[in-house]
Amino acid sequence: MLTLQSRDVALGCQATSWQDALDQAAAALHEGGLVEPGYRDALHAREAQGSTFLGSAIAIPHGTPAHREQIQRTGVRLLQFPAGVEWHDGNRVHLLVAIAASSDEHLDVLRQLTHVLDDEDVAERVATAESAEAMIALLSKPKVKARLDADTLCLRFPARDRFELALAAAARLRQADCVDSAFVAAITTQEPVELGHGLWLVSAAAGVRQPALSLATPERAFTGPRGAVNGVFCVAAQGEAHFELLTRLATLLDDERVETLADAGADDILARLSGESSHAETARVTLLNAHGLHARPAKLLVQAAREQSVAILVRLQEGAAETVSAASLTKVIGLGARRGQTLIFTAEGEGATPALAAMVAAVESGLGESVRPFDEGSGVARGQTLARQSRVTESAPPLDDDSALTATAASPGLAIAPVFVMRAPSFDYPERARDLPSARQGDAARQRERLIEARDEARVQLNTLIGRAKGGDVAEILSMHAEMLDDPELHEAAFEGMREGWSAEAAWWNAIDTAARAQEVLADRLLAERAADLRDVGRRVLGVLCGAKMPTPPAGPYILVTDDIGPSDVARLDTEQVRGLLTARGGATSHSAILARALGIPAVVGAGERVLALANDDQIILDGDLGRIIVRPSRERRDRAELRLKELEQLRREAYGLRFEEGRTGDGQRIEVAANLGNTAHAADAVENGAEGVGLLRTEFLFMAHPDVPDLQTQVAEYSRAFEALDGRPLVARTLDVGGDKPLPYWPVPAEDNPFLGLRGIRLALTRPEVLETQLRALLIAAGARPLRIMFPMVKDIDEYRQARAIVDRLQAEIGAGDVQVGVMIEIPSAALLAPSLAAEVDFFSIGTNDLTQYTLAIDRGHAELSSQADGLHPAVLRLIQMTVEAAHAHGRWVGICGELGSDPAAIPVLVGLGVDELSVSVRQVPMVKAHLRGITQETAKRHATTALSQPTSQAVRDALEAL
CATH class of the missing domain: 3.40.930.10 (Mannitol-specific EII; Chain A)
Incomplete structure (x- = not known):
């Protein structure tokens, strides 16, 4: 988000005319390195379209979309004119907020301005402000707003x-x-x-x-x-x-x-x-403007409201229950309405119906901007269903009342609620293009055009979900989904089918299904980490093509039951209503399970198709710690579960209240508890949840968010956000970890039969050392004297580490950064086996238990049938962790855990007993992990570790630990 700084403010300006004032604004933007000199014409062109006067002596000049190529970077400049400037619309302006924005980043600044417009004295105050700090304080200190939503x-x-x-x-x-x-x-x-x-x-x-x-x-x-x-x-x-x-x-x-x-x-x-009268008429309409209700469309909406014969009120369906006058520009802008949100208009009395219709029509017309609808489909077509849907095995025996079913524990917690069985929508469409409804018929070129339009709409949907995603893991995986949409092999396979006369729907799904089946059978990961992600993306595009809608969940609390669930489905979950997640397929390290943990939703996965036979509103008890569900429980069992749930809630409350205490066992052993982040934007949230630092920052999010390699300035700005939020706490940054399994559009990787064992991580980064050097330089500059821990991924032996470490040492000598440590991520078994030689040169180890588990057990953690067996508590994995810790401590190095195992309640005492020094977990798990630590001692931890290492299988480990 843009923030105002002293260098952005110019006081005491003078202008002979509004044109002169615009020229000065353009010059200020250019001198600040924000725009090219020709941007002056953009400001004048925009003013010719309509006045940018906002109110209270403030104008917000900015360019037109046609001139965005002249913007070098987004920013604002404030110019104060104490004597005032007569604007071309007759208003007097004392402050210009000149904007250079290639996207919608500037809207946050504009929304901050709306609060001052209600202040009757603001015009005089902006005219008489005597310092840049005073001006910023005037514009940036919003009125405290009460929340109700x-x-x-x-x-x-x-x-x-x-x-x-x-x-x-x-x-x-x-x-x-x-x-x-x-x-x-x-x-x-x-x-x-x-x-x-x-x-x-x-x-x-x-x-x-x-x-x-x-x-x-x-x-x-x-x-x-x-x-x-x-x-x-x-x-x-x-x-x-x-x-x-x-x-x-x-x-x-x-x-x-x-x-x-x-x-x-x-x-x-x-x-x-909101105060809506029971006699009032209402009308709803979806806002389609790309940048929401910013100043220009808001002004046209207000004009439409003022033309009506009755008073019009408006509020956001998704936001606070705040109803404002649609005739007030400042109030309308203050709603902060974004694309895809629903505006609810209200009016009473004679003429209310046509007035509301006029408001809806004004919004649908785009309010002076070109808009694109969300759904290009015209309904569900008839014909053959090619998309593979979830099927309930007819021969599967029904689940008895008060019966227990054991599956895979995927996300801790307890839930008691009725179930909602979500089955994928039926995508009905004909195979041949000639059999489509007339509006969708056409030759191969027309079908190709339809697919491209659907893909673009799917991208808009994904970007919307990314924007409101809760948790870095969610945004990171959805960003990967957005990259999948542009996969050339997928599109070429679909286009080939269209050339043979297939409909866009049939051709697209055949391409998706073929690629997904190849992943399931051969472990081919060219498109993504698992077939479930690919099908999730495929269904999104197919839904747009067919006009299909997902079933609507109940309004009250429920446990979601489904065959499998994609990350975008998880991102859409209303975490206030979804009490738990139960799937027929999947494993504890699948993306859906990882995201459920990130969102704090108890989950049990891989329960089999029998659970799909549950009826909606069937009550179940879901235990995400033990991996067990109780179907239609007895009153006695339910009472016991409710008592345990209250105890767990009390524990969570107590854990949250003590979240800022140091991570320590009950007898004082120090175990640092840090947070895993997929985005620097969540660093402040990590601190608020008690994280003692960041144990894993997945820096690839930054590279995935740009069409080309992000430059030094961009990276420094992004990493600085995290360091500033951490306020002196250490940050472990994993260098760019992409490859064939997580491709970047501007960094093509040759096709590999198994990219998980191919060119990725540090191996790939070393093929373009200039990219790695820029990232390392950015991290060192952003850190300054603050504690930075640089971690290299996918290291197999000392040679790769030395090559990368040499770059760090050279840059550190040049930049003079202070508190820096350099380590490796232990995720390949060879690195664990060679830990003694690595420990002699590294500063620390961080064990990525997710990948270490799948590499050790030779089980793809996204495999449809085997993923539930990819358990980090397998004794083979634990022995590798033990070897790593012993080698590190022999050389005085520290060891962290940054995989999902670190938040598993059963694993925490084992890991402490093995001697790990740090646990890095998802943000929401930090308070509970600290609570679990307080509940164990070094003696009990060592007993758990000894017991686990003596078992032959992961299930035996869990059974033995439960018996302790």
Whole structure:
């Protein structure tokens, strides 16, 4: 996100005309290295299209899309004109915010400006600001905004009294990062206040990070000792910022439908809290503008609203329940609406219907911009189904009531909820293009065009998911999916089918299915790490071609049951509703399992096709620690599970409250707990969750996000974000780890039968040492005197390490960086076996247990049938870890674990017993890993390690550990 700095501000400017002011703005952008000299014409061309005056004496001149090639890098410059400039639309301007942006990065700055426009004195203040710092402070300090959205609602919670509901509402605010544990503790001591209509209220000001309103409703309305209970509101109070929430609450109490609140869904509740009248008419429309409601389309929307005969209100369906006047430019821009979000317009009285229709039409027309719809399909075609769908084995015996089924533990945690069995949509289409509906017919060229359009739309969808992805692992894998869309072999195979008369649908899926089957059978990874990812991408494009929609999950909490699940499906999950994940296929190290852990969702995978025979709303208990499910449990078993769930929740609360304590065993042994990151943007989140550093930064995300090798300046800026967020904590950066399994479009790798054993990691980087040198230089510059740990991936012996280390030593002598260590990632068995020779020269080891496991056991962790056997607790893997630790400690080196094994509750005492010094895990797992450490001693850890090493199989290891 762009931030304003002192060098961006020019005070005391003078201009003879608005044209002169624009010229000065262009010169300032050019002098700052942001644009070419010809960008001046772009500013004048944009002003000719319409005034960029924003309000309150502020104008925001920027170029047109046609001039974006003149932008060298994104940035802004602020020019103050104390005497004012008469703008061409009759307004007087005291501040120009000149923008150079090749994408939508500048929108964050513009959204920051909207808060000042409500200040009546802002025009005078921007004109009289006497320092750059004062100007930045004026524009950058937003008004504290109270939060109320779908993420602060806790609906249909299984509570038996209003106190449980109050605690659930407070916990939801903590999960939404609005409050901390001090707030929750304060709520537990309160007696809810009766509001009437079965509604109750609790509030506190302790531990409030952002004022917010939560509502918890019961599964069914009930009557307690003091009356009816339809729901409990929880207010996080802060100064006067929460007063608006109380006003909304008062409005709700006057709603004639208030007594039905317990049965209402999130959309209905937000509509009521937004103040929408029960007599008002509403209309919904999806915003299609590429950069959302920025200034120009917002202005046209406001003009449309002002032309109507009735007052128009608008709010975002996906955002806060905040309704604003559609006739207010500052309010509309302040919504921050983005492409793909839904605008809800409201109007009352005579003329409301045509007025709403006019607003919808204005949005659909693009508000002065060229827009593209999300779905090019015209419905589901008839004919033959070629896409392979999930099938339930007819002969599979049904699952009995209160029966236990054991599978693979994939993500820790316990869940109790009804199931929602999600089956892939039916992609029905004819094989031949001539049999398509008339709108889709045509020759091979037409079919090719349809496929390219669908691919482009799929890319837009993926980029949207990447933008709102929670957790670096999610964004990283979805970025890989976006790269798959451009695979030339896939497209050529599809085009060949079209030349033979096939429909775009049939040709595309045949290409996907052929490649995926080759991966499943031969372990060919030219396109991605596993066939499931490839099919996930294929289904996305096919869904666009067919106009198919995924089934809609229930509004309340549920456990998702499916054959297998792709990373983009995981990214779309509503983590507030999905209590657990159960799949028929997959293994503990599949991408879906990794992402479930990153999102904190309990998961059991590889349970077999029998689970697909479950009926929607069947209750199950899912144990992600033991890899077990209980189908339609008895009341007694459910009560025990609910008690355990409450204990686990209490443990999580306590773990989160102690997250900033050092990682130590119960008897004081120091074990550092760090975070694995797939993106520097999540470094601050890692610190907030108690991470003592970053144990693995996957730097390839930066290379995957650019069409060419990112330059030195780009990399320095990106890595600096992480160092600044870590505030002196160490960062372990893995150098670029790509290859045939994770290809880059600008770095082609020859086809390999098995790229997992081919040119990747440090092997590939050393073929282009200039790329590796630029990355290392960027890391050293960004680090400065802060602790940097450079780690080389895919090292097999000392020779590769020495080649890469020589570059680091040369650069370090040149740059003079301070606290730097250089190590290797132990993921190839030869590196573990040669650990004594490596330990003599490296500074540290970090063991990547995911790859080490699959290489040691010769099991692809994405294999459809074998992946569940790729268990890092296999004694062969543990012996390699033991050898590595012993060799490192003999030379005074430290050893970390950066694979998924580090957050496995069963593995933690074993790893501590083997002597590891650091555990690096997903961000959300940090507090619980520290809690697990506090629950063991060195003595018990060594006993666990000895027991595990004496077992013959991984299952025997887990059974023996459970018996201890």
